Amino acid sequence: MKKLGLFYLAVRNIRRKLFRTVSIMMSVAVVAGTLFSATMVIYSVKRSIAVGTERLGADILVVPADAETKARGVLVSGEPSTFYMDRSVLDKVKAVEGVAQVSPQVFIESSSFSCCYVGNAMLVGFDPQTDFSVKSWLADFSIKEFGPDDIIAGRGIPTMVGRTLKFYGHDFNVVGVLAQTGMTFLDSSAFIRMDAAYRMAEESAKKAVKPITVTPDQISAVLVKVAPDYTPQRVAVKINYAVDGVKSIPSDEVIATVKDQLSKLLTYLLTIGGIVWVMALLLIAVVFSMIVNERQREIGLFRAMGAKKGFMFKLLVTEAALLTTAGGVVGVALGGIMVFSFKNLITTQLKVPYLWPSTAFIVELLAGCILVSLVTGVLAVLYPAALSARMEPYNAIRKGE
Amino acid sequence: MKKQGFYASVVTMAASAVLCAGVAVSAAGEMPKLKGTAYIAGHGGHLAVLNLASGDLDRIVVTGAGGEIAGQIAGLTLDPSAKEAGGGTHGQALVGRNLYVGLLNGKMMKYNLDTAELKDLGQVGKKFCGTVMGPGGNLYCEDMADGHVYVFDPSKDKAADSIPVGMAVCGIGFDKGDKHAFVSDMVQGKVFVLDWSTKKVIKDIPGVGTFIHQGRMNPAKTEFWVTAANEFTVEATGPVPNSVAGKGKAEVVIIDVEKQEIKSRIDLTEDGAFSHDLAFTPDGKYALVTCRTYANDSVMLTIDTASHEVLGETSLCLACHEAAGIQVTIDQGSPLLCGIEVDWAK
Amino acid sequence: MIDIAGLTKTYMDGDQKITAVDNVTLSVAQGEFVSIIGHSGSGKTTLLSLAGGLTKPDSGRVVIDQTDIWSLPDDALSEFRNKNVNFIFQFASLVPTLTVFENVMLPSAFGSCCEGLDEYAKSLIEMVGLADKMKSYPSRLSGGQQRRVAIARAFVNSPKVILADEPTGDLDEATEAEILDIFRKKNADGVTFLIVTHNQSLASAARKRYAMTGGILKEL
């Protein structure tokens, strides 16, 4: 094996000027980092919302008309809030053309767990008879009977199966803990039977410090599954038309809204990334032109010792590619650290849930970003490298003097 | 003799009948005297108000300006340079004394002609083209962005349905007994036929044009007239302007409602009139076709529905714009008009 | 070994024409040691560069070991240099990022390398008396030491011809004497030398001596 190869020489050259090396690496790192973190965040958020709404299992959420903003908040960012409408809405919605299944839910805001937990969780009462949303999770836990004192906890509630959770003076047995959905509504809510919710409310007057006032004729939302031939959007229009005082929110529309916001953000970030990229390209091209100039005598020397034109070209390209690839690695590492440590900030700023993408996706993205960095180096150095290859050996030596 | 006299009188009568008919035919070449008020929507966000009898022009400001080519149509970006604005009117229908105006941003506005009160009825669709009165006393609004026909109930001022039909639908008409609906699709250049009992597309009539607009059913419900200005050809790569290439005809295409096929075409290319919508006179004898010129005006052509002859042209923008000192800044400086609705009573 | 005939090279200095090498004919037999003296600017370096394939002559021929080098395409010429010729330049021509050993090994980076080159390179470094500096970087060496590294490098590819441009330029007499010694040894092994020098002792060591004035070469 040849010790003193092209690659070795290139690595040695990179070590020559630390400041220059670091500048080039950082410029590429910024590009790769932006690309990596922007794509990560946006993909993650998209995925979270998709998973979350899928987990919700409903095509449309019908809520009181004046609670639309609150309800969207519940769906997208999981901000706990309560709103009620008359139970009669349920039958009216059921009668609308295109509605296949309906199931009511009642939301109870709960800020005070009996112990250990401080956080705004939401208590959701559902109807096991008509439910099609929570039921799929029950199957996950192979629960046949969901009793009046049973509870399913979202991932964000610190408990485990077999424990009890106390709400408003009532003890519930934890029979299941949901997998992480990324959707705060699901992650930080706990699910009980609707009748249990009403009973709890009734008892809260005696048992709880802060009683709740929900009566069995009040519901918070109606979950709707639409018939195969209908789009959620169309059925939502029909429900809004047929039932007074309600607002139907198609869950795919929630996704679309967030996607819209995200694509704006993405364009913004990618524009910045693009500008930095062009600047990095120019910077690298200029720096390498300087390098070629500086090393003229060495280029002449190499040529005198028998280096071919192609060798000189490849040497510079390798040098640049190594630098920018290293920059890319640093960039994705920094981007990764940023995404990881600012995850919470991102979530609160964008008011969106967050779910990590699959490993395969991350690996592909990493590879992609590093490839972009490498290509950046190669592109930027093409001209200086050609310049260095074209020099006549004697001229190079003389000019270097 | 008596018999001869009888024959003579028959011949004379016949002759005079032919003569009268001849006079009638030549009279058809003249502009009819019509009475009524036409409301014509435009991208400028205001309606042109034309007194058909006097020819006086006025306007009603409904909203801000906005072009239909701006933003997206059926997911296509037709003109990336066009700025999407907040308004722009496109079609309107008269319900009593209320004019319901569908906007290019998918909102519905209600304007009371007596009190001049303007009410924003909120977001209904995405990008409205035509707004037409139809079965059940409802308004049918065609959406160019999502290809749905929105059903709007003016008694509740609420959308009742949103029927998926095509990609960028523009105009609608209903046959006798409301058995079928005919819906024109701008970018696909087709007319869809819907079975109105199921509200499902059962057929499409292709080849109407390459870029077509609103359509109307004649009062006899025998012909569905579609305006096909064919400004673009929408190809896989995107829309290619026909006007630039000098190809493409500006036409009105007449669909035979019975046979559900194209019956004839009226070529308006020579008139430089890019047809966009039309209104029939109640007797069905004339069609008032609103057309863009892509110059400094939009016009209304009066067409004889029997002979398909263009009888005259009425300017719709210039006089009013000049009087009000309006400079058109969108759509390359051309005032683009769209839907027409005529109040034949006033 | 080296056959130069009618070699001419002109440069343009503004609109003034400089004939750096003027119709030079020179024949150096295998194993010969030839020196060229001359004032600066007389065209010595240019002549060496033409002879070593570093710059293209306007006219004339350079034949080394039966190869008309200027008829070769560029890549083949590079390969030819790598195998048959080596240079000692006027300047200390070391690569600052490489150690003494690596600098000596440099020519092997451009051609196929032979077994035992490491050992040979080490022996060359020992020969120039820098055995203890094997892993040092050039910046840690004195001017004379750097030059000795360059000399060791000149022999690493076992060239048939050495083209040396003032190889003892700014060295003390003791070092000069050592280098002359090395040259003699290598010359005795059959390496052909063409040396440009100001140094009288080095010049007089040559059996054939030439002088260059204004691009014209004359045998002394």
Ligand SMILES: Nc1ncnc2c1ncn2[C@@H]1O[C@H](COP(=O)(O)OP(=O)(O)O)[C@@H](O)[C@H]1O
């Ligand atoms: N690349 C060049 N461009 C222009 N002039 C040159 C070039 N190389 C050499 N010369 C000129 O040719 C002459 C001979 O130079 P050179 O061969 O370096 O002389 P020496 O080595 O004897 O000092 C000088 O006048 C020098 O200025």
Ligand SMILES: [Mg+2]
């Ligand atoms: Mg010289």
